[in-house]
Amino acid sequence: MPGPEKPGNSLFIETINRYVPEVMQTMVGLTATPGQGIENYPQPSKLQGVTGSIRLSGKVNGMVYTAYSESLSKHVAKKILGGNAGDQDISDVVAELTNMITGNLKSRLCDMGYNCSLSIPSVMRGEEITVSAKNATICVGNDYAIEGSSDSLRVLVFASLEN
Amino acid sequence: MSSPKILSVDDSRMIQAIIKKAFADYDVQMLFANNGAEGLDVAAKEMPDVILLDITMPVMDGVECLGKLKADPSLKDIPVVMLTAEMGKENVLRIVKMGVRDYIVKPFTEANVIERVYRIVTLKQKAAAARAR
Numbered sequence: 337m338p339g340p341e342k343p344g345n346s347l348f349i350e351t352i353n354r355y356v357p358e359v360m361q362t363m364v365g366l367t368a369t370p371g372q373g374i375e376n377y378p379q380p381s382k383l384q385g386v387t388g389s390i391r392l393s394g395k396v397n398g399m400v401y402t403a404y405s406e407s408l409s410k411h412v413a414k415k416i417l418g419g420n421a422g423d424q425d426i427s428d429v430v431a432e433l434t435n436m437i438t439g440n441l442k443s444r445l446c447d448m449g450y451n452c453s454l455s456i457p458s459v460m461r462g463e464e465i466t467v468s469a470k471n472a473t474i475c476v477g478n479d480y481a482i483e484g485s486s487d488s489l490r491v492l493v494f495a496s497l498e499n
Numbered sequence: 500m501s502s503p504k505i506l507s508v509d510d511s512r513m514i515q516a517i518i519k520k521a522f523a524d525y526d527v528q529m530l531f532a533n534n535g536a537e538g539l540d541v542a543a544k545e546m547p548d549v550i551l552l553d554i555t556m557p558v559m560d561g562v563e564c565l566g567k568l569k570a571d572p573s574l575k576d577i578p579v580v581m582l583t584a585e586m587g588k589e590n591v592l593r594i595v596k597m598g599v600r601d602y603i604v605k606p607f608t609e610a611n612v613i614e615r616v617y618r619i620v621t622l623k624q625k626a627a628a629a630r631a632r
Contacts, residue, residue, distance in 0.1 A: 358606060359605075361606075362606035362607065362608060363513075363606045363607075416513055416517070417512070417516050424512075425512060425513075428511055428512045428513050429512075429513045432513045435555060435584050435605075436584045436605045436606055438584070439583070439585045439586075439605065440584060440585075440586070443585050443586045443590065446585075446587035446589055447587050447588060454585075456555060456557060
């Protein structure tokens with residue numbers, strides 16, 4: 337009997353399109369409207385601003401990136417924490433939101449038999465952050481229009497799946 | 500009856516801020532710790548009525564902290580509610596087997612946390628009242 341279908345690019349896009357808006361709405365109170373999504377996202381890719389990342393290890397190996405412009409990251413942090421959110425607060429918010437999005441993605445993968453563990457999130461800042469994953473077979477990304485901001489949140493997933 | 504003590508153990512300032520805001524209008528005493536090791540210290544000192552425990556934390560994660568709480572005769576009966584971004588069947592089973600009273604999946608609403616905590620606190624108070632009769 338054939339085993340369960342191997343998750344492909346479209347499942348990853350569908351999954352982040354489900355969880356990014358849910359996390360943003362529930363935790364931040366802002367709507368996040370998905371763009372069209374890109375399968376076979378080009379590598380290496382350049383991100384800028386404040387980028388959260390988490391490593392997936394196990395039957396799925398890869399990285400999840402969430403990239404905010406400086407202005408968008410302040411907008412989101414201020415909505416949650418109020419007042420003047422400092423750099424540390426912004427990093428903390430980006431890390432936690434990345435953790436929630438990736439945790440939900442992981443749960444879906446685990447339920448499909450692709451168990452993996454997550455690293456602690458890390459946050460990078462810069463004008464030109466280059467990201468790539470050499471052997472990734474899953475390369476997807478999407479931009480999310482965030483309520484009250486002219487900038488979009490970009491989410492990328494680069495991963496490879498064990499047979 | 501004194502205000503219930505709620506200990507939130509989480510390395511995220513964002514989560515701590517949301518928990519603090521959620522209970523701001525309630526008659527509770529909020530305690531905070533940034534990781535599992537700090538959480539154990541605060542729990543031993545303050546004997547909270549309920550602990551909200553994150554899983555992924557530096558220094559000592561929530562799973563290790565839960566194991567130590569359950570192994571300590573003086574702390575093992577404090578109800579623990581796990582906060583997790585991973586609601587996969589395997590993860591949920593693992594934490595339930597370790598003796599958590601309840602778990603909350605991230606993202607969560609303030610109302611969700613308040614409801615879970617109050618359910619535990621109310622049950623605890625009722626049990627204490629019954630014992631006192």
